[in-house]
Amino acid sequence: MNDLISVVDWSRWQFALTAMYHWLFVPLTLGLSVIVAVMESIYLRRRTEQWLRITKFWMMLFGINFVCGVATGIILEFEFGTNWSNYSWFVGDIFGAPLAIEGLLAFFLESTFVVVMFFGWNRVSPRFHLASTWLTALGATISALWILVANAWMQYPTGMTFNPDTMRNEMTDFWSVALSPVAINKFSHAVMSGWALAGVFVVGVSAWMLSHKRRREFALKSIKVGGWIGLAGILLTAWTGDGSAVEVARTQPMKLAAMEGLWRGQQGQEILAFGILNPAKSAGHDSVSPYLLKVGIPKGLSLLARHDLNAFVPGIDDIIDGVDRDADGNVVNTINYATRIERGKAAQQALRDYSETGSIEALSELKQNYSCFGYGYYDSPEELVPPVGLTFYSFHLMVTIGAYLIAFFIAVLLLAYKAPNWFTSRPWINWVCILSIPLVWICSQCGWIIAEVGRQPWVIQNLMPTRAAISAIEASSVRLTFWLFAATFTVLLVAEISIMLRQIKRKSLES
Amino acid sequence: MITDLQNYWWLLISVLGALLVFMLFVQGGQSMILCTRNEKMRQMIVNTIGRKWELSFTMLTVFGGAFFASFPLFYSTSFGGAYWLWMLILITYVLQAVSYEFRRKSGNVYGTMFYDVLLVINGVGGCVLLGVAVGTMIFGAEFSVTKGNLLNASQPIISTWDNPLHGLEAIASWRNLLLGFVVLFLARTQAGIYILNRVAYSRDFYHFMKRRVIVNSCIFVVLFLTIVVVLLTSPTYHALSSGAIEVRAYGFIDNISECPLIPGVMLLGVVLVLAGIMRAATGKRFRFATWSVGIGTVLVVMSLFWLIGYNDTAYYPSLTSPQSSLTIRNSSSSEFTLKVMSWVSVIVPFVLFYIAYVWRRMDKHHLKIEDATGDHSY
Numbered sequence: 068m069n070d071l072i073s074v075v076d077w078s079r080w081q082f083a084l085t086a087m088y089h090w091l092f093v094p095l096t097l098g099l100s101v102i103v104a105v106m107e108s109i110y111l112r113r114r115t116e117q118w119l120r121i122t123k124f125w126m127m128l129f130g131i132n133f134v135c136g137v138a139t140g141i142i143l144e145f146e147f148g149t150n151w152s153n154y155s156w157f158v159g160d161i162f163g164a165p166l167a168i169e170g171l172l173a174f175f176l177e178s179t180f181v182v183v184m185f186f187g188w189n190r191v192s193p194r195f196h197l198a199s200t201w202l203t204a205l206g207a208t209i210s211a212l213w214i215l216v217a218n219a220w221m222q223y224p225t226g227m228t229f230n231p232d233t234m235r236n237e238m239t240d241f242w243s244v245a246l247s248p249v250a251i252n253k254f255s256h257a258v259m260s261g262w263a264l265a266g267v268f269v270v271g272v273s274a275w276m277l278s279h280k281r282r283r284e285f286a287l288k289s290i291k292v293g294g295w296i297g298l299a300g301i302l303l304t305a306w307t308g309d310g311s312a313v314e315v316a317r318t319q320p321m322k323l324a325a326m327e328g329l330w331r332g333q334q335g336q337e338i339l340a341f342g343i344l345n346p347a348k349s350a351g352h353d354s355v356s357p358y359l360l361k362v363g364i365p366k367g368l369s370l371l372a373r374h375d376l377n378a379f380v381p382g383i384d385d386i387i388d389g390v391d392r393d394a395d396g397n398v399v400n401t402i403n404y405a406t407r408i409e410r411g412k413a414a415q416q417a418l419r420d421y422s423e424t425g426s427i428e429a430l431s432e433l434k435q436n437y438s439c440f441g442y443g444y445y446d447s448p449e450e451l452v453p454p455v456g457l458t459f460y461s462f463h464l465m466v467t468i469g470a471y472l473i474a475f476f477i478a479v480l481l482l483a484y485k486a487p488n489w490f491t492s493r494p495w496i497n498w499v500c501i502l503s504i505p506l507v508w509i510c511s512q513c514g515w516i517i518a519e520v521g522r523q524p525w526v527i528q529n530l531m532p533t534r535a536a537i538s539a540i541e542a543s544s545v546r547l548t549f550w551l552f553a554a555t556f557t558v559l560l561v562a563e564i565s566i567m568l569r570q571i572k573r574k575s576l577e578s
Numbered sequence: 579m580i581t582d583l584q585n586y587w588w589l590l591i592s593v594l595g596a597l598l599v600f601m602l603f604v605q606g607g608q609s610m611i612l613c614t615r616n617e618k619m620r621q622m623i624v625n626t627i628g629r630k631w632e633l634s635f636t637m638l639t640v641f642g643g644a645f646f647a648s649f650p651l652f653y654s655t656s657f658g659g660a661y662w663l664w665m666l667i668l669i670t671y672v673l674q675a676v677s678y679e680f681r682r683k684s685g686n687v688y689g690t691m692f693y694d695v696l697l698v699i700n701g702v703g704g705c706v707l708l709g710v711a712v713g714t715m716i717f718g719a720e721f722s723v724t725k726g727n728l729l730n731a732s733q734p735i736i737s738t739w740d741n742p743l744h745g746l747e748a749i750a751s752w753r754n755l756l757l758g759f760v761v762l763f764l765a766r767t768q769a770g771i772y773i774l775n776r777v778a779y780s781r782d783f784y785h786f787m788k789r790r791v792i793v794n795s796c797i798f799v800v801l802f803l804t805i806v807v808v809l810l811t812s813p814t815y816h817a818l819s820s821g822a823i824e825v826r827a828y829g830f831i832d833n834i835s836e837c838p839l840i841p842g843v844m845l846l847g848v849v850l851v852l853a854g855i856m857r858a859a860t861g862k863r864f865r866f867a868t869w870s871v872g873i874g875t876v877l878v879v880m881s882l883f884w885l886i887g888y889n890d891t892a893y894y895p896s897l898t899s900p901q902s903s904l905t906i907r908n909s910s911s912s913e914f915t916l917k918v919m920s921w922v923s924v925i926v927p928f929v930l931f932y933i934a935y936v937w938r939r940m941d942k943h944h945l946k947i948e949d950a951t952g953d954h955s956y
Contacts, residue, residue, distance in 0.1 A: 130679055137632070138675035141639055142668055145657060148646065149665060152658025153735050157728070159650025160911045167647035168922055170640035175929050178632035179936050186629055186954055191939055199936075230912070234725040234736070235650075237912040419729050444731055535728075538658030539735040540744060548665050555669065559676050562687045569685025 073542035075534045078150040081549040083519070085142045087512060088556045092136035094511050097211060097258055098265020099129045100204035102296050107200050109292075111193055121285055124574050125269065126200075128567060130185055135563050139556060150545065154526055154536035161227050161238045162217055165245070169213035176206030211261075212254050219250035221527050222518070223318040229437050231421050231430060236530070249314045253518075256307040259300045260511055263472055266297015267500075267507040270479050272571055274500030277490040281575040287490070290483045298476035305469060309371065315521075316372035316380070319528060320391075322521035324383045325453045326462040327368055330357045332382040334396055338367030339463065344456055350387060350449045383455070387448045402439070404448035410436040411443025441530045451524060458521040461513040468510035475503055583916035584906045585888070587648040590923055592883030594641045595712075596876040599761065601634040602708070603627065603772050606765025608674070608701030610790060611694055618947060619783055620694070625950035626776045627769060628678045629940065633933070635675060638708075647919050651723065651909035652894055655737040659721045660714065663745030667707045674700035678956045702762060709761035713754030716886055717812060718895035720747070723902040740898040753808055760805050763798035767791060767855060768871055775864035778944035788859070795855040810834075815892035815903045823892060823903045833889045840888075844881035850874030 103126050110118035144166060148155050155162075183191060183199035191199070226243030227236045238244065270293045273286035315323045323329075328344050329336070331353065342361040349355075369378040379392035389403030402410075414436035420429035445451060479500065482489050489496055522528060526536040607627035614620040646653040657664050673696040680686045681693035720740040727736045741747045748754050770791035777783065814829025826832065834841045854870030857863050887893040892903035910916065949955060 131683070134676045134679040137635065138672045141635070141671055141675070144639055145642055145664060145668055148642075148653045148657025149661055149668075150658070152654035152737055153728070155646065155650055155654035155658070156736055159646060159653060160915050163643070163647035163650050163653070163911065164915055164919055164922075167640070167643040167919060170636070170643035171922060171925065171929065174636045174639055175633075175933060178636040179933050181632060182629055182940060183936060187940065188954060190942070195939075233912075234728050238915045238918065241914075241918045415729050419726075422726055444734070535731075535734040537735065538654075538661065539733070539738040540658065540661050541742075544661055544744060548661075551665075551669065555672060558688075559672075562676070562680055565685045565687045566680060566683045567685075570683065573684065 072534070074537050074540065074545060077542050077545035077549055078537050079533065081150060081545055081552065082143075082146055084549060084553055084556070085139060085146060086515065086519070088552075088560070089136065089139040089143055090512060090515055091508065091560070092132050092139065093211070094257075094261035094264040095132050095268060096129070096136045096207050097261030098263070098296065098300065099125060099132065099268065100200075100207050101262060102265055102269055102292055103129050104197075104200045104204045105292055105296065106289075107197050111197050117285060117288070120577075121289055124285075125289070126184065127570060127574070128272075130181075131563060131566050131570070133181065135559060138559065142552065150538055150540075151526070151536045152538035154531065156235055157531055157536070158224075158227075158236050158527055160235055161220060161224075161244060164238065164241070165213040165217040165220075169210050169217075173206045173210035173213065177203055177210065178206075180206065208258055211258050215254040215257055216245055216247075216250045218518070219247055219253045220244055222253075222522060223247055223249040223314070224527050224530055229433075229440070231418055231433060234418070234422070248310075249318060252307050252310040252314055256304060256311050257514075259303040259307060260514060262300025263297050263304055263476075264300075264507045264511055266293045266295075266300055266476065267472065267503050269293025270297065270476075271500045271504040274490065274497040275571070276575045278494055278497035278501075279575065280491060282577075283491070287483055287487050290479060290490075294476055294480040294483060297472075298480060301469065301472045301476055305473065308469070312371050313374065319522065320381055321383065321386050321451070322453060322458070322517075323372055324381065324386060325455045325458040325521050326517060327380075328357055328455055328459040329368070329380065329382040330384050332380040332385050334369070334379045334392065335366045335377045336368040336372075336380040337363035337365050338371060339363050342459075342463070344459055346456070348455075350384060350452050353384065383452055387451070404442070404451055407439040407442040408445055408448070410439035411441060411445070413443075414440045415443040438529065441525065441527070441532055441535075444532045444535055445524075453521050453523040458517055461516040461520070465510050465513035465517065468506050468513075472503070472507060472510070475499075580910075580913040580916065581907070583913060583920060584910045586920060587644075587910065587916055588883070588887045588893075588906045590926070591641075591644060591648065592880045592887070593876075593926075594637070594644055595883050596879035598634075598637040598641050598708075599764070599879045600768070600872055600875050601630070601637045602705055602761065602765040603768035604631050604634040605674075605701045605704045606762070606767070606769035607773060608697040609705070609762065609766055610701075610769065612698050615782070615786065618779075618951075619786065621950040621955070622777055622779050622783060622945065622947065623773060624678070624681070624694075624697070625955050626773050626945050628956040631674060631678055635671060638671065648911055648916060649904070649906065649909045650911060651737070652904055655721055655723060655904065655909075656711075656714070656719070656894065658735075658737055659739030660711070660719060660745030660748055661739075662743070663707060663711060663714075663748050665745075666749075667704065667711065670700040670703040670707065673697075674704070681956060701765075705762040705765045706755070706758035707749070709758030710749050710751075710754040712761075713751065713757040714748050715894050716757070716809065717751065717753045718815070718897040718903075720898045721896050721902060722899035723896075723904075753812075756801065756805050756808065760798065760801045763794050763801060764851075764875065766794040767798050768875065770794060771854065771858045771864055771867045771871055774858065775868045776941060776945050778946055791855070792859045795859065799852070799855075814886075815895035815900055817890040817892060817903075817905045817907060821908065823900045823905075825900060829891065830885055833885055833891060837884070837889055840881050840884045843877050843884075847874045847877030847879075847881060851878065 106122040110122050180199040180202040184203050187196050225247050226240035228239050230237045270290050273289040276282050276286040340362045343359040345359050348357045366376040368380050370376050372380050381391050387404045389401045391399045391401050393399050414433055417429045417432035524532050526533040604627045611620050611623050677693040677696045681690050723737050725736050728734055770787050774787050810830055813825050813827050815823050816826050850870045851874035854867040858867035887906050892905045894904035896902040
């Protein structure tokens, strides 16, 4: 059992490592591909040498980043098999389809046209080249769509049924999987955040050029394109983030409670603008205060989660106890966690009986309790609480940086149009732009921490615990590959950053 | 109905597998870059094959994704079991992905030679290890599948690998390795012919590459004939109508005699590969040779997949628990999923069309030294 836990932990560490490295590069690919396509479109319209140089410069940085995304992405796809083999069987019938569609629709589009983008300047017509640049951006976006459909399904499993004969879940409604509201929100939220991230990157790099008095017009034009796309991206990210919060409240209330560090909810629940959690707080201890310090916005969480200032938002202990309230404040009893665990164990026993005897009664019992199947792997409700601290701080950091980015883009665009000289006469403005680059990456990573850590201990919400999803390998093997990947990715990241810095420096000196 | 869908998906897997092996010419070219006589030769090779690395890479990911969607039990059993084999394959591909882009960029920290060595590691390792992985599908692997384990809270894993080396033992198997080296030398032969067809450089380079084609193709032919003999004398695992698995001596010969299309396609493929090699070795019609070897490779690999998967043969035999062997019947996705994926597969011809169109546009003119050393080069 201890070894199993260790394999689970190391497999989670490895997946988190590869996913987080992957997500360093992917949002920049998503956003920069669109920015480059817009720049090339402007070039084709105006046919000036400067727009060609601007396009080629950002395209070069796109290329350096793109390959790192590709390198880290292949590991992720295959890790579902290597490290989460039980998962691959239990839900492969549903989960495999979006992955295959991603490959067929998106990867080929990207890999075919990215070559034209880089090597086709003198081999195809300008219009064909522009079309290739847009198709590369489209390929990257379609890729994001299908992998996020797959991820959304893990948060909100739908469109499937359990087949007791094969002991796995099987798809029954493809459109329900592909077009679930969770998937739509997740896709638009993630892609738009990529636009915002790339916008900050373009503004930050351009600001560095301006701070060194290099290529003023080049940098200002880049700031305008990056600024507009970044602003559009961050505003749409905020809008889709609101949609995501509503979906989380509906489908994963425990995650929402963890995001807010909320143990007991109420009607007109406040949202924290700032807070420090009390580490001594745990499930079932109402006498312990959940916060050491907090600054709240009245009724904020009710508004965010249910679009109603007076709505009830359940806390962690409420959910464990099965307590919720309707719009009028009346108590609505949901199934408490102790009962879910009982029903989960009953479902598992029924499946055992069915597979041994083929009994119809067992099958009926299984169907009746299958919605709680995953709970049967647990013995106490406390095991079903996600890591509150990490989820809480990630959420608040993400929202704070996100709000800052809205102001950032508005300010940058105002300066670029109304007072461009400020970029050269006031160095602190450039420093703000440059220092915003790491901030936007932190914001982006926090988003994924909320999504994945907040779902724990489930790998598929309510159906499969993370610990039941693993492969039968030794912890030592996973530990070794973890360090192998950590070393490899770090070596590559160092090289990528070094190349980017050198290229930015070198190209900014060209006349 | 589901059996038709299973057959259809095995056909698609065989097409993707065949295209993957065809695209391994990129790896084949990479495996040669350290043996060039001078820097310019190396630049020519890297820039000729380098413009296709994304397609080669994508082919592997799509092949993996398609296998996951259509035969998830193979995905969970092989990847989770032969852990080290697959991890090594993946790491070599990670190295490839960055090496082309980084190798000559200033500020790349580790120098061009470092990235060229990584390309060679992917070139040799990628081909041999993928060959080994396919070898386990022919010659078997050590695993068990017990679906009831799902209900065992302390060890709820249905597929277990019965060898503690987790795939390293597959690499040590001489039959798997033999197949790995067949793949490597085929890839090197294809790469040589492709480069000869694409490059207009010096006579020296021409003779250098032509010698590579002759040497590598000779080794390939010898290894290929050996693996054919080994294959035909190997036992197979067949599913009976009850679902039980029985071991058959010379089962592949049975498959050949029962499905004449398989040897027909394989023979046609072999003839095309050999004809292409002969043309390249004895003349200058490299365009014909490229097409001939390419199409021949696709046909041979496709028919190999048919041989090991159709006719109720277990395409992933278990040496330790024969009843756990995977067939296209017991390891596939549900009928609904296969049907959905079949609708999606309708776009495959369209995808192949635009790939071919772009390939043709980009490869219209021979690659010159300026293309391999200018700003837009690897």
